Amino acid sequence: MTTDRISKFPSPAASPLPVRRQLLAALIATPSLPVLAQFRIEVKGVGLTQLPIAIAPFRGDAQAPQKIAAIVQADLERSGQFRAVDTGGAVLDETARPDVALWRQKSADSLATGSVTRLADGRYDVRFRLWDVVKGQDLGGQSFVVTQGDLRLVAHRIADFIYEKLTGERGVFSTRIAYVTKTGGRYSLWVADADGENSQSALSSPEPIISPAWSPSGGQLAYVSFESRKPVVYVHDVASGRRRLIANFRGSNSAPAWAPDGKSLAVTLSRDGGSQLYTIDANGGEPRRLMQSPGIDTEPAFSGDGRSIYFVSDRGGAPQIYKVSASGGNAERVTFTGSYNISPSVSPDGRWLAYISRVGGAFKLYVMNLSSGTANAITDTSADENPSFAPNSKLIVYATQQQGREALMTSTLDGKIKARLAGQAGDIREPDWGPFQKQ
Template sequence: MWRRREVAALFGGLAAAPAFAQFRVEVTGVGLTQLPIAIAPFRGQDQAPPKLSAIIAADLERSGQFRVIDGSGPNLDESSRPDMSPWRQKAADSLAVGSASRLADGRFDVRFRLWDVVKAQDLGGHAQAVPQGDLRRAAHRIADAIYEKLTGDKGVFATRIAYVTKAGPRYNLWVADSDGENAQSALASNEPIISPAWSADGERVAYVSFESRKPVVYVHDVSSGKRRLIANFRGSNSAPAWSPDGKTLAVTLSRDGGSQLYTIDANGGEPRRLTQSSGIDTEPVYSPDGRSIYFVSDRGGAPQVYRMPAGGGNPERVTFSGNYNISPAISPDGRILAFISRVNGQFKLHVMELGGSGTATAITDTVADESPSFAPNGRLILYATRQGNQEALMTTTLDGKIKARLAGQGGDLREPDWGPFLK
């Protein structure tokens, strides 16, 4: 396999990395057009940690669409009718205000309101009652509402990501909020865990575990914590990818010799072979409409991205720039291909418009990128990379202008996958 970490894992070469649980957000870069918004401190938020206004501001900044203005000033909440003059002086176009108050049953009543500062117009708001453990999710929902109101696109802040860590001899598969916080361990093992992949309904994560001393595919139910063994055939079982309807997984198996692509029922069963090449075919991913599978193959002499009908058939080559292109990811609208290209020995995240000229553009300046995954609204890409001596998860806008690092305390992050919109 050419995915750098998967190659190392399959042949016993994964390096140790410390685990982590908490993240901080560092946003770098400047977009050409960003909406200036002020987030006033929510009334009562000091009694309802974490600070809701800080989470909302970090979400909006990370999207690359907003520039957050200093929100300090008069005490405001969702029932206030604010004087817009000081906010106009701060050059804010919009203002978010709100509150958090504890209810008799122990839950928190979280409310917010959004204002158009230029027009002094109420843009609406909402209220939600949540247990304390869901306050972060409530803040993400508010950021989603603000994002959608001001950009017209659906926000992704209340979605989840999956990733893998290693601490000493222990590997962990984590499910976390989209900002990396609130991480919950889905699986811990003394053997490597790789290639987590979300189902389209956000209820299941497929992954590869080496606990049987070989790569085996499991499906984990996020809500119940139960898992099902899907592929444990002779040889290697790896690189699971969900069909959009959640009924099928595409996998890479070496049961019949070299690594080839198969499909298998999401509940397990007998796999159906898709490819018949003399090389290695791996890293399948479905197109959003389910009609095609993109994958990596060296059938032309070096790893490139190919596309074929989801039921099998003649593959056509998709990438032509460079001689080493791996780890394809397709945007939710099916228009953009993200992948990792090795250029002069450096692994960089590239994007390419499908159906266009075939020109690929590098959007990072790092040299060890891996595992790209699109946000469900298609506006950001999540990936892993190495900065200095530390591995980290990053998000980037599609033009590469705005990047945010989700960094742990002395820990490395790897194998990220961005989950779908939650119902």
């Protein structure tokens, strides 16, 4: 991290180091990354109101290429809402009626059972059932017939079902994240499951790729590429790989942020002098300037209702977070604690603002309650960056450094439960959490 984070982009030709996010982000050195890294999940912390649940090994799990029950359990633990109860190795399928008294003795409030069966055509039949152990009630179940490649997705959907049944909130385990890596001299944009597994390369380039941003539909990613030797904004169709140019005006074009309706993006352009905020149609065209400012305005982020845009500006002498109507007008300052606040991310439900604050030379993830204005640091690390909310507003993904290496983390909003999704031999950065997937 550097102290000079509000500046124009350095020329990639002048500096071969990887680019951090947006105009606020300076270039720093990083270790080489593997093209693909398996992720491991390390959950740390104890929440105050975790629901005890037993996930029995599914019948047939041992022979399946993906351990469905283990994936479901990891998802639920990572959410911070659940505490796994030891099943003692008991294998129960969806047809068995459990001995609820036994599971009550194990202090489980609920129990999930199921099976995985390989069919003659090579596909897999996955079934599960959820039980309320306290009331002795069958809470329902689901069945799926899928190819081997979709087994992880099925496990995430089972976790979503359980999460919603027991918390009343929609689960985010079948959503996706995007992030950027650098391997030697190449930059790659990846799409992965919400647990960091199943990474697929969306784009690779010898020039920096930064600021990936999911469209509200989840089908497209906006990002900034330096392949033209300057920052240019593209929109990339994830399924087809096709992309379209959005902003390639004089100067720098950066920091794309989607409007919730998917029809436009906010971007930072320096076409008329200093870096300023504009909105532009999602198919490109002539941008519309939001306001006049003597300072640098960048890192736009739409509110969930699309009415406001939060952004970073040094108009007051140091970078702080402001908000302005999406139609433009006068800006209102949002952050007052700390002298250096950047990288705003607004929760989809409109209740929370995540951002990075520099405190004594350390960059820490803060979460602000927007109704009260109260903000708290939720990490004990010192190089946090790029927070992004899960679509249910319950978790945040962000990049940080641990033991000198960059890592991808998720955290509950109170910071009590954190999960590390870190490459075994590499680093990742620039995470963005995608929207809910269509069932």
